[in-house]
Amino acid sequence: MSNRYEIRFSGAGGQGLITAGIILAEAASIVEDQYAVQSQSYGPEARGGASKSEVIISDAPIDYPKATLVDACLALTQEAADKYADTIKPGGLLLLDTDFVKKPPAGDFKIYRFPIINTAKNDIGRAIVANVVALGAMVALTGIVKRESGEKAVLRRVPEAFVELNKKAFNTGFEQVKALLD
Known part of the structure; x- marks a missing residue:
């Protein structure tokens, strides 16, 4: 039996959470050579409506690409928390924007x-x-990919002029949540 881990990033359209999910999937699949799939869903509004990005990471091929019961969920808005937290596994994790x-x-x-x-x-x-702060926070919370792998995946996607900004964002999110866990 394979280890399958499901993560959901949720919030409002325009917050970049679909990109965060894509980057996490790349950290797992490209940097760490695990299996990963990413899917997304958002309302008809271009910005502001509820949106989610889901990532499934496994050590074996993934036979069903949709999240069913997630191990960890991030919610940046009240609407997202209300709408998407109901399918977190018993004993799972929920990270909320305070x-x-x-x-x-x-x-x-x-x-x-x-x-x-x-x-x-x-x-x-x-x-x-x-x-990117949220991505760093979720990597720290779940440990599903190494910190270095998450950072590397982030930096592969940003223009040179924004490397330091995004590196700081990722590491700040990671360090702040690690401090919460200690």
Whole structure:
């Protein structure tokens, strides 16, 4: 039997969470030579509607490419938390943006809270890298890929002028969540 791990990034359209899912899948498949698939879903709105990106990572070929019960979920908005937390496995993980999810959903999972968007805006200086902060946070929370693999996958996708910004964003998210876990 293979080890199959399912992760969901959820929030509002335009927050870059689909890109975060793609980067995680690349970290697993290209950098670490695991099997990975990524899928996405979003509402009809171009921006602002609920969206999700799901990544399945396995040590064996993946026979069904859709997430069923996720091991870990990130929710950047209240709508996303309300809509997507219901399919977290018992004992799973839920990471919420402290500032935008005021009412955590109930369930048999462990909840972690971290101000992802405000960290991007205030600590990094650019709200646009909130998805990279979130990716670093999820890598730290789940341990599904190595920190170095996640960072390498991020840096493969950004223009040279934004390498340091994205490196700082990824590592800040990683370090902040590692501190929560300690």
